[in-house]
Amino acid sequence: MNKHKRVTSYDVAKVAGVSQSAVSRAFQTGRSVSDKTREKVLATANELGYKPNAIARMLITRRSGMVAVISSSRVNLVYPEVLSLLNERLSEKNERVLLFNLDNAAGLDDILEHIWTFQVDGVIALAAHFDHKSINKFKQHQIPVVLYNRRVAGHSASSVCCNHEQGIFELVDILHDFGHKDYLVLAGPDDSDVAQERCELAIKALTDKGINDVPIAYGDFSYQSGRQAFSNYMATHSAPTAVVCSNDTMAIGVIDEARENCGLRVPEDLSVVGFDGVNAVFWHSYQLTTVKQPIEQMTKAAVDILVEQIATPDNPAQLRVWSGALVQGKTVGPATN
Amino acid sequence: MNKHKRVTSYDVAKVAGVSQSAVSRAFQTGRSVSDKTREKVLATANELGYKPNAIARMLITRRSGMVAVISSSRVNLVYPEVLSLLNERLSEKNERVLLFNLDNAAGLDDILEHIWTFQVDGVIALAAHFDHKSINKFKQHQIPVVLYNRRVAGHSASSVCCNHEQGIFELVDILHDFGHKDYLVLAGPDDSDVAQERCELAIKALTDKGINDVPIAYGDFSYQSGRQAFSNYMATHSAPTAVVCSNDTMAIGVIDEARENCGLRVPEDLSVVGFDGVNAVFWHSYQLTTVKQPIEQMTKAAVDILVEQIATPDNPAQLRVWSGALVQGKTVGPATN
DNA sequence: CTTAATAATGACTTCGAATGCAAAGTATAA
DNA sequence: TTATACTTTGCATTCGAAGTCATTATTAAG
Numbered sequence: 001m002n003k004h005k006r007v008t009s010y011d012v013a014k015v016a017g018v019s020q021s022a023v024s025r026a027f028q029t030g031r032s033v034s035d036k037t038r039e040k041v042l043a044t045a046n047e048l049g050y051k052p053n054a055i056a057r058m059l060i061t062r063r064s065g066m067v068a069v070i071s072s073s074r075v076n077l078v079y080p081e082v083l084s085l086l087n088e089r090l091s092e093k094n095e096r097v098l099l100f101n102l103d104n105a106a107g108l109d110d111i112l113e114h115i116w117t118f119q120v121d122g123v124i125a126l127a128a129h130f131d132h133k134s135i136n137k138f139k140q141h142q143i144p145v146v147l148y149n150r151r152v153a154g155h156s157a158s159s160v161c162c163n164h165e166q167g168i169f170e171l172v173d174i175l176h177d178f179g180h181k182d183y184l185v186l187a188g189p190d191d192s193d194v195a196q197e198r199c200e201l202a203i204k205a206l207t208d209k210g211i212n213d214v215p216i217a218y219g220d221f222s223y224q225s226g227r228q229a230f231s232n233y234m235a236t237h238s239a240p241t242a243v244v245c246s247n248d249t250m251a252i253g254v255i256d257e258a259r260e261n262c263g264l265r266v267p268e269d270l271s272v273v274g275f276d277g278v279n280a281v282f283w284h285s286y287q288l289t290t291v292k293q294p295i296e297q298m299t300k301a302a303v304d305i306l307v308e309q310i311a312t313p314d315n316p317a318q319l320r321v322w323s324g325a326l327v328q329g330k331t332v333g334p335a336t337n
Numbered sequence: 338m339n340k341h342k343r344v345t346s347y348d349v350a351k352v353a354g355v356s357q358s359a360v361s362r363a364f365q366t367g368r369s370v371s372d373k374t375r376e377k378v379l380a381t382a383n384e385l386g387y388k389p390n391a392i393a394r395m396l397i398t399r400r401s402g403m404v405a406v407i408s409s410s411r412v413n414l415v416y417p418e419v420l421s422l423l424n425e426r427l428s429e430k431n432e433r434v435l436l437f438n439l440d441n442a443a444g445l446d447d448i449l450e451h452i453w454t455f456q457v458d459g460v461i462a463l464a465a466h467f468d469h470k471s472i473n474k475f476k477q478h479q480i481p482v483v484l485y486n487r488r489v490a491g492h493s494a495s496s497v498c499c500n501h502e503q504g505i506f507e508l509v510d511i512l513h514d515f516g517h518k519d520y521l522v523l524a525g526p527d528d529s530d531v532a533q534e535r536c537e538l539a540i541k542a543l544t545d546k547g548i549n550d551v552p553i554a555y556g557d558f559s560y561q562s563g564r565q566a567f568s569n570y571m572a573t574h575s576a577p578t579a580v581v582c583s584n585d586t587m588a589i590g591v592i593d594e595a596r597e598n599c600g601l602r603v604p605e606d607l608s609v610v611g612f613d614g615v616n617a618v619f620w621h622s623y624q625l626t627t628v629k630q631p632i633e634q635m636t637k638a639a640v641d642i643l644v645e646q647i648a649t650p651d652n653p654a655q656l657r658v659w660s661g662a663l664v665q666g667k668t669v670g671p672a673t674n
Numbered sequence: 675c676t677t678a679a680t681a682a683t684g685a686c687t688t689c690g691a692a693t694g695c696a697a698a699g700t701a702t703a704a
Numbered sequence: 705t706t707a708t709a710c711t712t713t714g715c716a717t718t719c720g721a722a723g724t725c726a727t728t729a730t731t732a733a734g
Contacts, residue, residue, distance in 0.1 A: 006720090008719090008720055008721080009720065009721060009722095010720080010721095018683080018684085019683065019684040019685075020684085020685095020720090020721080020722095021683070021684060021685080021686095021721095021722080021723085022682090022683065022684075023721085024720095024721055024722055024723085025682095025683090025722085025723095027721090028722085032681060032682055032683085033681095033682070033683085034681080034682060034683090037682080037683085049477075051450070051453040051454050052454055052720085052721070053396075053454065053456065053719090053720050053721065054454040054455050054456065054721095055392060055395045055396050055401065055455070055456050055719085055720080055721095056396055056689090056719070056720035056721040056722085057720080057721055057722070058392045058689095058721095059390075059392050059393055059396055059688090059689045059690070059691095059719090059720080059721080059722095060688065060689050060720085060721060060722045060723075061689090061721085061722070061723095062689075064392065066435070069436075073417065073420075073421035073424070074421065079417075080410065080416075080417035080420075083410075083417075083436075084410035084411065084438065087410070087436055087438045088438065091438070096435055096436070096437075096451065096455070097435070097436040098403070098433055098434070098435055098436075099406075099420075099424055099433075099434040099435075099436045100433075101421065101424045101425065101428070113388070114433065116388040117388050117389055117390065117391040118391045118392070118433070119390065119391065119392050140386075223616070223620065252620060256620055256621035256622065259621060259622075260621045279560070280617055283560065283589060283593055284593035284596060284597045285593065285596075285622035285623065286622065343690090345689090345690055345691085346690065346691060346692095347690080347691095355713080355714085356713070356714045356715075357690090357691075357692095357714085357715095358691095358692080358693080358713070358714060358715080359712090359713065359714080360691085361690095361691055361692055361693085362692085362693095362712095362713090364691090365692085369711060369712060369713085370711095370712070370713085371711080371712060371713090374712080374713085389690085389691070390689090390690050390691065391691095392689085392690080392691095393689070393690035393691040393692085393719090394690080394691055394692075395691095395719095396689090396690080396691080396692095396718090396719045396720070396721095397690085397691060397692045397693080397718065397719050398691085398692070398719090399719075675734100676733100676734085677732105677733085677734080678731105678732085678733075678734090679730105679731085679732075679733085680729100680730080680731070680732085681728100681729080681730065681731085682727100682728080682729070682730085683726105683727080683728075683729085684725105684726095684727085684728095685724105685725090685726090685727100686723105686724090686725090686726105687722100687723085687724080687725100688721100688722085688723080688724095689720105689721095689722090689723105690719105691718100691719095692717100692718085692719090693716100693717085693718080694715105694716095694717085694718100695714105695715090695716090695717105696713105696714095696715085696716105697712105697713085697714085697715095698711105698712080698713075698714095699710100699711080699712070699713085700709100700710080700711070700712085701708100701709085701710075701711090702707105702708080702709075702710090703706105703707085703708075703709090704705100704706085704707080704708095
């Protein structure tokens, strides 16, 4: 077997009695090699245990076969689901995932440094704290980017989005139809674009219904922060009848806090809606009323667009938007006051 | 700014009036360069927007700065949590995560092919379907591996594990103390080592208590499979009073199925225990009795061991085992029959 | 059986940083 | 001042595959 030194294309060439070029060509499709030579090369390669060195290939082809995915993790159950699908789609396109974790805005610079040096073919950014000001740097470095659920003015980067406006308006419609008048909006961290957008849309939807001055509480998209925020709110205010949460994980936190520590039944005393449609909200004890993002379609499109931009970098940036699917769970009921 | 061509160390060298070697050395610590030269180089590098090309460095140093993490995703909530921590620890050691997803045994060969060609510095394997027979191949390719929750006979690879035996015995102890006699063991997929181990240990623990012929149902570690398995079992058997599940996610599935479709209250009519201690089981509606793995310590150790093996490949493989922490939730009660 | 067109092949160069080695520079000791 | 030790520096080579180009082998056409 192969002892200490790696088997290179030269080794294979020597044994097979051909040139290194022939070996290289044998491992590519659509290259000018006779079947005879290719067979011979592949046979001896197999015999010697030769595997092409991807690093050397990257250097000369200037393609790394890696896509950087900038995700978050700590808090929001939606990230693992999206990451998993992205990984699958990218594998099909023969791209590997180089994973970066961004849980607070401070980490971004470090991640960018690594992205430049690693020569990734492209980037998919889904982290909540991803700062869209850094998008220009990608352009300078000529690295295609696809933003996930984050649109940027002027279309300077492609993005795939769920239509938050439609989704949140539908949720508010339902609450309104049930006669709710006392609302609380539970927003995400204020340095997150998605958080900001969803919060503003909730306020706007409520204003459209003639409901003004809605109080806003803040969390960080995590379960604990949902509980904490609701607990804090209840300590100084009377109970609302409906809570519009900027994501599912916080919504579950609110439900648990309401049931455990506030003596409120959901949905009898309190209606709660979330956003995302993560798997866990469909569990029987919660059955949250929420909007499910079409993450299969969104991740597929994100990868398709990215791969296209890698192949033809001069193609214009594009934006694709999907409607979310309203899921009528069991956390919304008629207003009681 | 930099237009179309990448800035290389030669460009910096020319502008700074030094040799390419000097530039290279300026970017490394502990190299023989005068402070004056280093400053000059770093200044012009900054000016030209030069970033060292990691690919070229990988080729010559034979270190990629990447660790392959083989994870699963579909089903078990424990993976995202572990993955996130691994990523954090590896970043601290200046290693990037190259992510591979293994959701069924068939995908392994493809992943291995990629691991060889990408010249990763090391591998951390946590996927349930990771087949320990492939460990020898890593040795042949001289790539250090750390197994997560998977020990292999003969210590041919390092591993960090949670002491499943202790944990499962403690869980069974509790159930036994509550007087349970009618058990169901819900096992994971039979091509998974962890699944097999936990199942056997549950049976062993029960046998030690004098309880024999315990029925076994099978799932795939997912919520849905937990529901399905319990539903199937109930269709042809009378209800057990206690279910020992091989992971938390399935345990939650069992609880939901019992409550929703079987008219069983948990814990009054049915006691359920899980394993792992994923975040979601602490949510108020579940509060599962389970064993929490010390994933902070385990991931830290996995990374430390791997980094050590990368630095000194001839060091012997090591095994580190932690006890899990019993979490007394609210899903276990006295036996009713 | 030529001639023209096409396919297959190998020699050589390239990608960009790191490093062994020898030469040149600087500091220390006698 | 000279001999010696140590530090800086640049040259040339290396990592391993891929691509360019010129040459040779093969096939098709006339």
